[in-house]
Structure formats: C-alpha cells, structure tokens
Amino acid sequence: MKISIVHSFYSGDAPSGENVVVQHQVQRLLDVGHDVQVVSVRTDDLSHRSSYKFETAWNVATAGGVSPVAELRKFAPDVVHIHNLFPNYSTRWLAAWPGPVVSTVHNFRAACANGMLLRNGSPCTLCPDKSPVNAVVHACYRGSRLATIPLAIRNRRGVAGDAVIARSDRIIYPAEHVREQYERMGAPVPKGTVIPHFTLPAGPLPPHFAVPGPEAPWLYIGRLSEEKGILPLLDYWPADKQLVIHGSGTLQDTVMDRCRRNIRYGGLVRHEDIRALIQSSRGVVIPSLWLEIGPLTYAEALSCSRPVIAKSGNGAAFDIEKAGTGGVFETFEGLPQAIRTVEADWPGFSARANVRYAEMYSPQTWTRKMVGCYESVAGQ
Known part of the structure; x- marks a missing residue:
C-alpha cells in the first residue's frame, strides 16, 4: 500500500x-x-x-x-x-x-488555543462550550492575547x-x-x-519480575513545564524515595534549584536511551495536570514491565485504572500512599504492565x- x-x-x-x-x-x-x-x-x-x-x-x-x-x-x-x-x-x-x-x-x-483544555492548572472547556473568544480573554496561547487571536479565528467554527x-x-x-x-x-x-x-519492546524480559534494589529510583521523563505537574511533584515527593528527573523546558532552572538529597536532575536524555533508564528504575511517575492524549512515556514504561504512578484525570491514569498497571493519586497529598501501594506488590503491578503492553501498545x-x-x- x-x-x-x-x-x-x-x-x-x-x-x-x-x-x-x-x-x-x-x-x-x-x-x-x-x-x-x-x-x-x-x-x-x-x-x-x-x-x-x-x-x-x-x-x-x-x-x-x-x-x-x-x-x-x-x-x-x-x-x-x-x-x-x-x-x-x-x-x-x-x-x-x-x-x-x-x-x-x-x-x-x-477546540483549544493551547491544545490542552487546561487553564491555570485546572480543566477548562470555555471555548468549545461557549466561544473561542475566551481564549483571547485569558491569553491562552503562550500567555499572549495577540498570539491567541489567530487560533481563536481558526477555531470559530x-x-x-x-x-x-x-x-x-x-x-x-x-x-x-x-x-x-x-x-x-x-x-x-x-x-x-x-x-x-x-512503542518498541524493551527486549528479552527476565523469567520473573524481581523487585528492583533499594538504590533504584523512580523516574520522571518529559517536558519541564507547568501543565506537566512537575513542580507539585517536587513539593510532595516523599523524603525516603529516590526520584530522577529527565527533560527540559521553561521550568528547567526552577526544577534544578529545587532538587535535594533524594531528588536528582539527570538532564535531557536521548529518546533511544530512555528504555535503558526505565529498566534500571522502580517505575515512572506521570503527574500531568492536563488530560494528555496518549503519553508515550506510559507505553515505554509498560514495555519494560515497569509500573506507573499517575495523577488522576490524565491519560495514563485512565489506563492504569482499567488495567491495574500502577497507582493513581487524586491529589498530590496522596502521592506517597500511591507509591507505597505499588511498592507493596511490585511484582504484581510489573506483570500486569507487561500484559497490558502486549495487548495495547506493541x-x-x-x-x-x-x-x-x-x-x-x-x-x-
């Protein structure tokens, strides 16, 4: 064809x-x-x-x-x-x-000038529900009313x-x-x-889903920007868990300043190196505040039989709730409990991640x- x-x-x-x-x-x-x-x-x-x-x-x-x-x-x-x-x-x-x-x-x-149906960290459907003029009023594209006008015109129908x-x-x-x-x-x-x-498979999997050692961190891999939920992730990350952050974006300097003993900034990683990082981790965290369309990092984690912890309301969380591939937290205060829940049955979550990858994301x-x-x- x-x-x-x-x-x-x-x-x-x-x-x-x-x-x-x-x-x-x-x-x-x-x-x-x-x-x-x-x-x-x-x-x-x-x-x-x-x-x-x-x-x-x-x-x-x-x-x-x-x-x-x-x-x-x-x-x-x-x-x-x-x-x-x-x-x-x-x-x-x-x-x-x-x-x-x-x-x-x-x-x-x-339907939305910024493409996310998100405004000030909360879901917003003012434009599809009422009028795209609302995008101009709230300067939804790159924080500029002037830059938003062409998108509002385009979306008028x-x-x-x-x-x-x-x-x-x-x-x-x-x-x-x-x-x-x-x-x-x-x-x-x-x-x-x-x-x-x-996403591509990670390669041969071990015959059993062994729990990673205590030195293995959780990973955040993605853009460092407000809608990705990176700042509240740092604020509520538990002191007794390791987290490594990979990515770049408008909040990179802020993220680097907020790193501490158990949180490390690992820089921007080449896409071809991501699976090796995930395989050496405990799992992946997706704290996105917006719906997300189909987060690639989620599929990549499943391809490595790694569980995922996600903020409720984003695309990864919806699939986790269907397939039992990790933990979901409603508010960031619930993040530590979601981590504990997954770590208490890590082999079970890992096995379900492997099954879900094969049936949906291969x-x-x-x-x-x-x-x-x-x-x-x-x-x-």
Missing part, C-alpha cells in the same frame, strides 16, 4: 512525543513492507526568519501556509495520513484532495468545522477518553476509531489496527 504521511515537526528545543510517534510509525510501516512517503516541514528550519511569527499567525488565521499537494500528486498515495498541520501547513488543499484521508489527533487544538476533522474519512484517537472528549465537542461519531500509540497490535484502518478507507 502507498501511504503519505503529512506532518509539521515541532521545534527540537523541547521534547516532543508527537514527533517521536510519527517517526516510529513511519519506520514501522516501512518495516512491514509498505511504500511510505513523508511530506514534512520542520519549525526549526523556518523559525530563524525574522518574519516567521507574523507569517504563521497570518496563516493560522487564514488557513494559509505550505501546501503538500504537489508532492502528494507525484507519489499518488492510496491514503493520506495527516498528523499535524499546525502552524506551517495550509488546510485549504484538503477540500480539493480527491483521495482518502486519515488523521490522528495529538492534542485538543481543534468549532470542532465539527475544523478543516482536518471535517475532511477526514477516519479520525484516529490514541485513547478512548480522547475520543469521548472530541465527540462531546462535535466530532462526527462514525469517523472515530481508537488506536493507541505503540508494534504488532498497532500495525494490525492501523493497516486495517487504511484498507477500510482505501476501499470505500
């Missing part, structure tokens, strides 16, 4: 799970014998221009930007799979494209009127809670299907579901 992947790559200044997901999916499709074209632009290649911010603001508001059509026509794909067009690609080409289109949802940008959502023959959601939220906001129900992101499971999706839209 000939498959075109269209993606605007985010800047490499901070970790981007979305970029990693796209790269993994392209490689997987190639590995199983498909003919794959990647049509992409990279923010890092464009953002050095002095006019870049003005150009992207104008393009977002007017549906302008780079068009992939010439490259797509040359390749003549059986299906086009859109991952991200924001902020560099136009959406005008979609209505005229004659072939099947599949899109993957990676955030809530179709709601989720059902979003150019990618409206044109897609199939909309792929990485988790059931994401599908439910989008359909509540107006996405067409018949188009939706849930296909979780996969490359084989993803390939079967995704290729089935492609074949179904290509045959329409």
Whole structure:
C-alpha cells in the first residue's frame, strides 16, 4: 500500500512525543513492507526568519501556509495520513484532495488555543462550550492575547468545522477518553476509531519480575513545564524515595534549584536511551495536570514491565485504572500512599504492565489496527 504521511515537526528545543510517534510509525510501516512517503516541514528550519511569527499567525488565521499537494500528486498515495498541520501547513488543499484521508489527533487544538483544555492548572472547556473568544480573554496561547487571536479565528467554527476533522474519512484517537472528549465537542461519531500509540519492546524480559534494589529510583521523563505537574511533584515527593528527573523546558532552572538529597536532575536524555533508564528504575511517575492524549512515556514504561504512578484525570491514569498497571493519586497529598501501594506488590503491578503492553501498545497490535484502518478507507 502507498501511504503519505503529512506532518509539521515541532521545534527540537523541547521534547516532543508527537514527533517521536510519527517517526516510529513511519519506520514501522516501512518495516512491514509498505511504500511510505513523508511530506514534512520542520519549525526549526523556518523559525530563524525574522518574519516567521507574523507569517504563521497570518496563516493560522487564514488557513494559509505550505501546501503538500504537489508532492502528494507525484507519489499518488492510496491514503493520506495527516498528523499535524499546525502552524506551517495550509488546510485549504484538503477540500480539493480527491483521495482518502486519515488523521490522528495529538492534542485538543481543534477546540483549544493551547491544545490542552487546561487553564491555570485546572480543566477548562470555555471555548468549545461557549466561544473561542475566551481564549483571547485569558491569553491562552503562550500567555499572549495577540498570539491567541489567530487560533481563536481558526477555531470559530468549532470542532465539527475544523478543516482536518471535517475532511477526514477516519479520525484516529490514541485513547478512548480522547475520543469521548472530541465527540462531546462535535466530532462526527462514525469517523472515530481508537488506536493507541505503540512503542518498541524493551527486549528479552527476565523469567520473573524481581523487585528492583533499594538504590533504584523512580523516574520522571518529559517536558519541564507547568501543565506537566512537575513542580507539585517536587513539593510532595516523599523524603525516603529516590526520584530522577529527565527533560527540559521553561521550568528547567526552577526544577534544578529545587532538587535535594533524594531528588536528582539527570538532564535531557536521548529518546533511544530512555528504555535503558526505565529498566534500571522502580517505575515512572506521570503527574500531568492536563488530560494528555496518549503519553508515550506510559507505553515505554509498560514495555519494560515497569509500573506507573499517575495523577488522576490524565491519560495514563485512565489506563492504569482499567488495567491495574500502577497507582493513581487524586491529589498530590496522596502521592506517597500511591507509591507505597505499588511498592507493596511490585511484582504484581510489573506483570500486569507487561500484559497490558502486549495487548495495547506493541508494534504488532498497532500495525494490525492501523493497516486495517487504511484498507477500510482505501476501499470505500
């Protein structure tokens, strides 16, 4: 099958799970014998221009930007799979494209200027429920009313009127809670299907799930920013447990200043080294304050048979509650108890993590579901 992947790559200044997901999916499709074209632009290649911010603001508001059509026509794909067009690609080409289109949802940008349905650390649905003008009032994109205006203009027709959502023959959601939220906001129900992101297996597993030694730390791996819950994680982390933090972002200096005897900052880690770190840990902590779409770190932990502890209300927590792969805390005051609960039956949580990975997050499971999706839209 000939498959075109269209993606605007985010800047490499901070970790981007979305970029990693796209790269993994392209490689997987190639590995199983498909003919794959990647049509992409990279923010890092464009953002050095002095006019870049003005150009992207104008393009977002007017549906302008780079068009992939010439490259797509040359390749003549059986299906086009859109991952991200924001902020560099136009959406005008979609209505005229004659072939099947599949899109993957990676955030809530179709309804929310900051893409997270989060404001001041709490869930917010003012824009989809009332008007995107609320995003401008609260300066939801990068803390700037001016920068938010183009997104409010773009979102004025709601989720059902979003150019990618409206044109897609199939909309792929990485988790059931994401599908439910989008359909509540107006996405067409018949188009939706849930296909979780996969991650590569960690390699041969030991014959039993031995409890790590006392020196093994818990890990936080991700962006160091407010919505990720990193600061309250530091505030409430118990003094008798080891924590190592990996990542970069706007709060990096603050995080480094708050490290103490049992909390260490390990720097930004290459993605190819993440699984080795997880395998030497007790497990992973995901304290995100926002819903999260399909946190890649969660799947990576399960691939290493490591339990996960997550803040209630985020994507990892929803799956933990279904599969028993770790602990969930309602408030940060409950974090120490969640850790104790998991450590009291570490082998059991580890075994369930291994099972959940195989059934939901393995490359084989993803390939079967995704290729089935492609074949179904290509045959329409």
